[in-house]
Amino acid sequence: MLRITDLCKSFNVGTINEKKVLDHLDLTLEEGDFVTVIGGNGAGKSTLLNMIAGVYLSDCGTITLEGKDVTRLPEHARAKFLGRVFQDPMKGTAANMQIQENLALAYRRGKKRGLRWGITEEEKKIYQESLKQLELGLEERMTSKVGLLSGGQRQAITLLMATLKKPKLLLLDEHTAALDPKTAAKVLDLTKQIVEKNNLTAVMVTHNMKDAIQIGNRLIMMHNGKIIYDVRGEEKEALKVADLLQKFEQATGGEFANDRMILA
Amino acid sequence: MSFALTILGAVGQGLLWGIMALGVYITFRILNFADMTCDGSFALGGCVSVIMISAFHMNPFLSVIIAIGAGMLSGFITGFLHTKLKIPAILSGILTMIALYSINIRILGKKANVSLLKKETIVTKIKSWLPQSLTEGMIDSTLNSIVVLGFGLIMVIILIIILYWFFGTEAGSALRATGNNEDMIRALGQNTDRMKILGLVLGNGLVALSGAFVAQSQGYADVGMGQGAIVIGLASIVIGEVMSVLLGKKRTFYKKLSAIIIGSIIYRVIIAWVLKMGLDTSDLKLLTAVIVACALSIPGLRAQRRKAR
Numbered sequence A: 001m002l003r004i005t006d007l008c009k010s011f012n013v014g015t016i017n018e019k020k021v022l023d024h025l026d027l028t029l030e031e032g033d034f035v036t037v038i039g040g041n042g043a044g045k046s047t048l049l050n051m052i053a054g055v056y057l058s059d060c061g062t063i064t065l066e067g068k069d070v071t072r073l074p075e076h077a078r079a080k081f082l083g084r085v086f087q088d089p090m091k092g093t094a095a096n097m098q099i100q101e102n103l104a105l106a107y108r109r110g111k112k113r114g115l116r117w118g119i120t121e122e123e124k125k126i127y128q129e130s131l132k133q134l135e136l137g138l139e140e141r142m143t144s145k146v147g148l149l150s151g152g153q154r155q156a157i158t159l160l161m162a163t164l165k166k167p168k169l170l171l172l173d174e175h176t177a178a179l180d181p182k183t184a185a186k187v188l189d190l191t192k193q194i195v196e197k198n199n200l201t202a203v204m205v206t207h208n209m210k211d212a213i214q215i216g217n218r219l220i221m222m223h224n225g226k227i228i229y230d231v232r233g234e235e236k237e238a239l240k241v242a243d244l245l246q247k248f249e250q251a252t253g254g255e256f257a258n259d260r261m262i263l264a
Numbered sequence B: 001m002s003f004a005l006t007i008l009g010a011v012g013q014g015l016l017w018g019i020m021a022l023g024v025y026i027t028f029r030i031l032n033f034a035d036m037t038c039d040g041s042f043a044l045g046g047c048v049s050v051i052m053i054s055a056f057h058m059n060p061f062l063s064v065i066i067a068i069g070a071g072m073l074s075g076f077i078t079g080f081l082h083t084k085l086k087i088p089a090i091l092s093g094i095l096t097m098i099a100l101y102s103i104n105i106r107i108l109g110k111k112a113n114v115s116l117l118k119k120e121t122i123v124t125k126i127k128s129w130l131p132q133s134l135t136e137g138m139i140d141s142t143l144n145s146i147v148v149l150g151f152g153l154i155m156v157i158i159l160i161i162i163l164y165w166f167f168g169t170e171a172g173s174a175l176r177a178t179g180n181n182e183d184m185i186r187a188l189g190q191n192t193d194r195m196k197i198l199g200l201v202l203g204n205g206l207v208a209l210s211g212a213f214v215a216q217s218q219g220y221a222d223v224g225m226g227q228g229a230i231v232i233g234l235a236s237i238v239i240g241e242v243m244s245v246l247l248g249k250k251r252t253f254y255k256k257l258s259a260i261i262i263g264s265i266i267y268r269v270i271i272a273w274v275l276k277m278g279l280d281t282s283d284l285k286l287l288t289a290v291i292v293a294c295a296l297s298i299p300g301l302r303a304q305r306r307k308a309r
């Protein structure tokens, strides 16, 4: 359903800071794939997701989504296909707006916004039901400003917003990394639930190797803008963290996995 | 008695200038865009309206519509400079503002000001509609002040209702979200460039509308009449915000908008009062700057004190 071929991206071209971040990368996702992505700092994981979302345009290569070439499509035009949750809990919601207003914005993802009323009564019922499944009691606080909520609550709402209108592809970029362990586990749990229930195709970047192995049906490892390892199905299920570390060292030629990867 | 009259006049002016503050509120607070255009677009509104009346004998109400259009166009240009040509927000506004200075002089026929003496204005029109029995024996300047106040009040109420409606619509919500978290609303499929342009168009339309009313009520347009408008608008907003603390906890959008108008009125009354106390007109800008600097620094200082404790 997603086909990326020969994708490249460099930043700061023509300066001494020039950096090749994605290096002729190929990736094909099947319908219903739930892919976890691991790799060291600066491997290009976030950039890959950003390129899929259209935050940056590619230097070469193509991206097609369900047969449609989206390579040159600007970010806002791609949004109708994509649900996104970012690492920073502040980034996915509008702090000065109510919970229900945020949900109403998400409910209209990819639709033209005109002079109809911004939120209807029927919608509010839908939102209330969706909020219930978070089990955070937020359905009682629909008119509270999102800015009053904790990072975990905001991230849960962002996750809900990303999937309120079923996306073709869900992009999660370390969306639990900024949360305390308990909240992170809760949000991760919700993620699994929502992806399963809606049968979504999803890509999740994580630094937690255990999560990467446990969650989803496929795992890819990135290094220096390339995919250096790609497993799925039973082979993936049989993986151990030690295997991944070894794989990483092998691929990087002895260069040791960074602290964050070991600690995770 | 004369003091009551001064206050009456100040309140009327506060209402007309309050419309400008609503425009500044849209760009500065809702869109989070420090838009310097409004100094120019305020004068533009005044100049266009006055010249339409004095040179083209246009109906004074209709001239206001043209003024709004001109203001919207200036907002569009600032938006274009910023979103399409990637010029920083403040600079985009300053460029349009500077350009408008020359344009406004052109509009006035290479003059710095044009008077509406003996011409029809909104004020004279409304006066002519009032029944004779009502206005008899009233001093003309008093009557003018009352007309401005009544007309200003009606306009402000209409505009607040329209703004309340608009910011409740899908497009209005998207505009608010653009000012609040641009990345988020873009990820939700909104072209944020278009939203920024829309906000600047709306804001400067209101600012020009206000400029047209002010010019007609004072009986002339002057290329310098918009100088410091953004700061006056901000003063009204922050005074209104301080006041709205007294209005109770729940801050509905209606209340926020009304508070701006109240802020604008209080600002005018303060100005009228200090002028009465013998301050010079030329000192007003300094006074305004001090008011705004104080009011804007309050939230920051408060937060610091809270931290220190």
Ligand SMILES: Nc1ncnc2c1ncn2[C@@H]1O[C@H](COP(=O)(O)OP(=O)(O)OP(=O)(O)O)[C@@H](O)[C@H]1O
Pocket (backbone or CB within 6 Å): A011, A012, A019, A021, A039, A040, A041, A042, A043, A044, A045, A046, A047, A048
């Ligand atoms: N907008 C940008 N401008 C310049 N350089 C960038 C930009 N975005 C990313 N980079 C650089 O590209 C490289 C890859 O960044 P990216 O964020 O994709 O890595 P990552 O794999 O997500 O790493 P992390 O695990 O730290 O999140 C980094 O060296 C980063 O500094």
Ligand SMILES: [Mg+2]
Pocket (backbone or CB within 6 Å): A045, A046, A047, A173
């Ligand atoms: Mg990253």
